[in-house]
Amino acid sequence: MIDTGVLYGLTGVALAAMGFRATLLEPEVIRKLLAINIMGVGIFLLMIATAYTGPDTAADPVLHALVLTGIVVAVSATALGLALERRRRDKDGS
Amino acid sequence: MPDVLMLACVVMAATLVVGLVPMVRSTSSVERMLTAQLLGTNGVGLILLLAQILDMPALVDVALVLALLAVIAVVAFTRRSGGSERA
Amino acid sequence: MNTLSWSFLDILLVIALVLLAGAALRARSLRQSIILFIAFGLVTALVWARLRAPDVALAEAAIGAGLTGALLLTALRNRPSEESRLVSNNGMRWGGRWGNVAITVSVSLVALGIGWAVLYGMNDTQSGRLAGQVGSALELSGVSNPVTAVLLNFRAYDTLLELAVLLAALLGILSLGGGRATHCTVDPIATSLRGWLVPLLILTAGYQLWVGAHAPGGAFQAGALLAAAGVVQHLAGRAHAGLPVGAVLRVLMVSGIGIFMTMGLWTFLGGRGFLAYPQRWAGELILLIELFATLAIAVTLILCYLGSEPERRRITPAGSKP
Amino acid sequence: MEVDVLVLSVALPLCGALIAVAWPRRCEVVGMLTAFAVSVAAVLTLVQVLVVGALQHEMGGWTPGLGIALRVDILSAVFLVLVGLVVLASSVYATGYFGQPREKAHFWPMWLLLLAALNALVLSSDLFNVYVTLELLGLTAVSLAALSGQRAAIDAALRYLLVGLLGSMVYLAGVALLYLGYGTLDLPAIATQIESEPIAWLALCLMTGGLLLKTALFPLHFWLPPAHANAPAPVSAVLSALVVKAGFYLVMRLWIDLFPALLTPSTGLLLGIPGAAAVLWGSWQAFKAERLKLLAAYSTVAQLGYLFLGLALLFQLAPGPTRDVLFGGIVLMALTHGFAKAGLFLAAGMVQKRSGNDQISNLGGMAQRMPVTTFTIALAGVALIGLPPSGAFLGKWQLLSSALGLGQWLWVIVVATGSMLAAAYVFRVLERAFAGSSQPDAPVAIAREEWPALLLSAIAAVLLGVGSGWLWPLLGNDI
Numbered sequence: 001m002i003d004t005g006v007l008y009g010l011t012g013v014a015l016a017a018m019g020f021r022a023t024l025l026e027p028e029v030i031r032k033l034l035a036i037n038i039m040g041v042g043i044f045l046l047m048i049a050t051a052y053t054g055p056d057t058a059a060d061p062v063l064h065a066l067v068l069t070g071i072v073v074a075v076s077a078t079a080l081g082l083a084l085e086r087r088r089r090d091k092d093g094s
Numbered sequence: 095m096p097d098v099l100m101l102a103c104v105v106m107a108a109t110l111v112v113g114l115v116p117m118v119r120s121t122s123s124v125e126r127m128l129t130a131q132l133l134g135t136n137g138v139g140l141i142l143l144l145a146q147i148l149d150m151p152a153l154v155d156v157a158l159v160l161a162l163l164a165v166i167a168v169v170a171f172t173r174r175s176g177g178s179e180r181a
Numbered sequence: 182m183n184t185l186s187w188s189f190l191d192i193l194l195v196i197a198l199v200l201l202a203g204a205a206l207r208a209r210s211l212r213q214s215i216i217l218f219i220a221f222g223l224v225t226a227l228v229w230a231r232l233r234a235p236d237v238a239l240a241e242a243a244i245g246a247g248l249t250g251a252l253l254l255t256a257l258r259n260r261p262s263e264e265s266r267l268v269s270n271n272g273m274r275w276g277g278r279w280g281n282v283a284i285t286v287s288v289s290l291v292a293l294g295i296g297w298a299v300l301y302g303m304n305d306t307q308s309g310r311l312a313g314q315v316g317s318a319l320e321l322s323g324v325s326n327p328v329t330a331v332l333l334n335f336r337a338y339d340t341l342l343e344l345a346v347l348l349a350a351l352l353g354i355l356s357l358g359g360g361r362a363t364h365c366t367v368d369p370i371a372t373s374l375r376g377w378l379v380p381l382l383i384l385t386a387g388y389q390l391w392v393g394a395h396a397p398g399g400a401f402q403a404g405a406l407l408a409a410a411g412v413v414q415h416l417a418g419r420a421h422a423g424l425p426v427g428a429v430l431r432v433l434m435v436s437g438i439g440i441f442m443t444m445g446l447w448t449f450l451g452g453r454g455f456l457a458y459p460q461r462w463a464g465e466l467i468l469l470i471e472l473f474a475t476l477a478i479a480v481t482l483i484l485c486y487l488g489s490e491p492e493r494r495r496i497t498p499a500g501s502k503p
Numbered sequence: 504m505e506v507d508v509l510v511l512s513v514a515l516p517l518c519g520a521l522i523a524v525a526w527p528r529r530c531e532v533v534g535m536l537t538a539f540a541v542s543v544a545a546v547l548t549l550v551q552v553l554v555v556g557a558l559q560h561e562m563g564g565w566t567p568g569l570g571i572a573l574r575v576d577i578l579s580a581v582f583l584v585l586v587g588l589v590v591l592a593s594s595v596y597a598t599g600y601f602g603q604p605r606e607k608a609h610f611w612p613m614w615l616l617l618l619a620a621l622n623a624l625v626l627s628s629d630l631f632n633v634y635v636t637l638e639l640l641g642l643t644a645v646s647l648a649a650l651s652g653q654r655a656a657i658d659a660a661l662r663y664l665l666v667g668l669l670g671s672m673v674y675l676a677g678v679a680l681l682y683l684g685y686g687t688l689d690l691p692a693i694a695t696q697i698e699s700e701p702i703a704w705l706a707l708c709l710m711t712g713g714l715l716l717k718t719a720l721f722p723l724h725f726w727l728p729p730a731h732a733n734a735p736a737p738v739s740a741v742l743s744a745l746v747v748k749a750g751f752y753l754v755m756r757l758w759i760d761l762f763p764a765l766l767t768p769s770t771g772l773l774l775g776i777p778g779a780a781a782v783l784w785g786s787w788q789a790f791k792a793e794r795l796k797l798l799a800a801y802s803t804v805a806q807l808g809y810l811f812l813g814l815a816l817l818f819q820l821a822p823g824p825t826r827d828v829l830f831g832g833i834v835l836m837a838l839t840h841g842f843a844k845a846g847l848f849l850a851a852g853m854v855q856k857r858s859g860n861d862q863i864s865n866l867g868g869m870a871q872r873m874p875v876t877t878f879t880i881a882l883a884g885v886a887l888i889g890l891p892p893s894g895a896f897l898g899k900w901q902l903l904s905s906a907l908g909l910g911q912w913l914w915v916i917v918v919a920t921g922s923m924l925a926a927a928y929v930f931r932v933l934e935r936a937f938a939g940s941s942q943p944d945a946p947v948a949i950a951r952e953e954w955p956a957l958l959l960s961a962i963a964a965v966l967l968g969v970g971s972g973w974l975w976p977l978l979g980n981d982i
Binding site: 002003004005006007008009010011013014015016017018019020021022024025026028030031034035037038041044045046048049050051052055058059060061062064065066067068069071072073075076077078079080082083084085086087 | 187188191192195198199202203205206211214215218221225228229232233234236237240241244248249252253256257280281284285288289291292295296299300303311312315327328330331332336339340343346347349350351353354357358401478482485486488
Binding site: 291294297299301302334343346353355357428431435445446449456458 | 510563568569570612613619620635652687
């Protein structure tokens with residue numbers, strides 16, 4: 001059988017790689033932000049998969065807490081990025 | 095009994111993946127948004143099943159929050175594409 | 182039978198994740214990208230639930246499926262037409278044609294390397310040890326939900342800095358100016374929803390805050406729900422989104438870090454060390470901190486959405502020109 | 504009652520930031536008081552470390568691992584003092600630079616948060632906590648860089664944000680791998696377990712790569728010049744002097760304290776070769792720059808190169824007195840550059856403000872109009888070139904003697920070329936400044952803005968060189 005932790009961990013790595021590549025190559029700023037978020041989800045997935053110990057046992061709460069912190073940080077950064085992008089467009093428009 | 099739930103879970107996940115196909119391929123935004131909402135409902139159901147199978151009542155809260163907040167995305171979406179915005 | 186079903190479920194979820202991520206990065210228009218990203222957030226929440234991370238699932242449901250979606254969708258406001266083709270922003274494309282190939286190849290190689298390490302590392306994972314420490318120290322923490330114990334007691338310093346990050350982003354956004362706080366059109370759907378959705382959101386937020394001490398939930402999830410209530414208010418034509426103005430608002434913005442610092446300095450000057458709560462009161466103090474953190478997070482997220490501070494005078498919403 | 508002053512380095516600026524947000528009308532006073540108090544706390548921390556040795560404060564009273572510990576040794580204490588003094592001087596300067604209440608209300612809270620982030624980063628010894636401080640640092644730095652609101656500044660800030668986010672995400676991936684492999688986040692606890700295995704190697708690559716992106720090591724420097732050159736002057740000063748150096752500090756910490764088990768003499772070349780390229784490329788670009796602030800920004804790219812080049816040599820030396828002396832030299836160079844570059848950016852800000860732009864071709868007659876500023880630029884130039892008696896002279900001397908001792912001539916050529924180019928770009932500015940002007944003006948003197956810059960440059964060019972004797976043995980004992 002497939003080991004759940006490994007499966008999700010590898011998926012996390014794949015998502016992170018997709019996000020990283022797109023962040024570099026994507027020309028559009030909002031999509032760059034999406035890509036960074038996807039990369040973040042990939043890394044979080046790796047962490048949560050590490051925490052997972054089986055369907056009947058409690059997972060590692062430290063990693064869960066770290067991911068929660070990471071999610072807040074990611075939202076903050078995304079909001080700032082969107083505001084900068086909006087300001088940039090305002091400048092262009094005027 | 096858990097086996098039945100588990101089976102239901104897999105079936106719902108399968109419909110979720112099948113539902114993705116029109117979502118990824120369709121060209122109209124409205125259609126995509128509607129499919130996304132359908133996925134939302136599907137997801138809420140899936141989480142409720144998981145709550146039973148994993149014996150984690152906390153997941154019911156997740157389903158509640160998901161259901162409540164999915165509304166906001168729809169409102170935000172319709173607002174932007176409905177043509178009411180001329181600012 | 183059961184393990185087989187789990188494997189099926191896992192594979193289906195993984196397919197959904199990768200498919201949506203790829204589609205979101207590839208979709209022809211930005212709007213489609215964003216919708217696909219919202220769906221991606223939803224599946225992510227499912228995955229967190231499946232991996233027994235209910236606290237994370239709650240946060241993802243509130244943020245990924247709700248607020249980030251609203252933030253991103255409203256960011257499209259200034260785009261010319263709905264299905265507009267992507268405009269390439271000059272200067273933001275890094276690497277040329279060969280850069281493209283080189284980056285793809287090197288990223289794939291690194292990813293393969295990491296994947297290999299994960300494959301072998303996951304089997305003899307060491308992560309249990311810290312979880313064991315949390316388990317044995319849990320009863321000293323004042324709460325019984327281990328994730329809350331880590332966030333607000335063992336690693337409270339991280340959470341303090343995290344609130345600072347949120348504040349920093351908000352200050353940055355406010356300093357840029359020109360948000361959408363001042364102009365605001367009434368949305369009929371939002372107006373009809375407001376009557377029941379807002380109270381329900383506030384109620385759920387209160388519940389999450391309270392339940393966080395012994396079950397999944399807590400300040401951040403509650404704050405995100407309150408913020409969602411604010412966003413609905415704004416969509417329904419309330420320019421203030423239910424926020425106070427002026428000094429009260431500014432105090433609310435910093436109240437989360439403020440209570441943390443008060444607590445920290447109090448224990449520090451009392452000779453106990455920074456943020457070392459007296460054990461007898463730990464539960465109550467954590468709830469107090471969470472209460473203010475919830476308010477601060479909610480206010481901050483709403484302001485991030487609005488993009489500027491609401492002004493003192495009332496703006497008449499309906500049909501008026503922005 | 505024993506008070507651990509190191510906590511104050513983080514707590515004071517955070518408190519200051521809160522008060523500045525809540526009470527915008529008094530934010531400048533709050534900001535100045537906080538900056539002063541933080542400098543005092545930094546100096547006290549250094550004194551305490553000198554007296555009793557390395558200190559540790561366990562946050563919340565939990566053992567490190569379960570909880571988070573702040574640690575300070577002589578290296579971090581020295582960086583704390585650098586941060587404190589540069590920020591204090593720039594704060595004094597900023598009181599004159601920002602005129603409108605609106606500007607002030609936006610500037611001071613973010614400025615204090617940036618200070619908190621820098622100190623928290625220097626003191627942290629928990630790998631995930633470092634990630635949070637990196638993000639705090641990144642977001643405050645981006646917001647401050649965009650403060651002028653001009654199109655170029657917004658563009659540069661956006662790119663800065665994206666690069667910074669990418670860097671910290673890559674770093675976080677490394678942290679996730681280390682936790683997977685070793686089950687803890689406490690730096691010393693991991694250091695004792697680490698051995699040469701794939702997971703450790705990958706973590707090393709990811710964490711270093713992410714940090715190098717944030718430190719703008721060549722060829723990852725592309726975002727730095729526009730961001731630093733378009734920010735308000737006090738912000739540029741701190742970005743160039745401290746924020747990129749925070750990344751360097753972390754790389755140094757990781758390579759020396761966390762991953763020594765992995766490092767072979769040749770591993771250092773991974774840092775050294777880009778470092779050498781940065782020295783040459785950055786210096787050349789600085790020489791060609793049309794604007795004073797752009798010159799200063801490219802010079803930062805080059806100066807960072809020396810530091811990484813130094814690290815490459817460091818890892819080739821066996822532990823012992825030679826290595827300790829070189830380590831001292833690297834730290835001394837980092838400090839010198841910090842003070843000198845801050846002084847130079849502040850001076851450039853004054854030039855820009857007085858004459859409306861900072862084109863180097865327009866500098867004619869500056870020596871008569873702004874004698875103090877010209878002197879500041881000259882002193883900073885002395886430190887950037889590495890002439891005696893600056894701290895950089897001693898640092899470069901150690902670099903050269905180590906390279907010669909190892910018989911590696913290539914590094915010597917790089918350092919010599921870089922220094923010659925530095926001399927060329929500094930003299931290009933000074934030559935314009937002393938050239939006559941068509942309209943001789945009366946000298947202007949604004950003490951509030953001129954003296955902080957002069958002081959910073961003087962520290963770099965004179966004090967660090969003359970007074971470095973005591974620093975050396977202390978730093979040596981540390982590693």
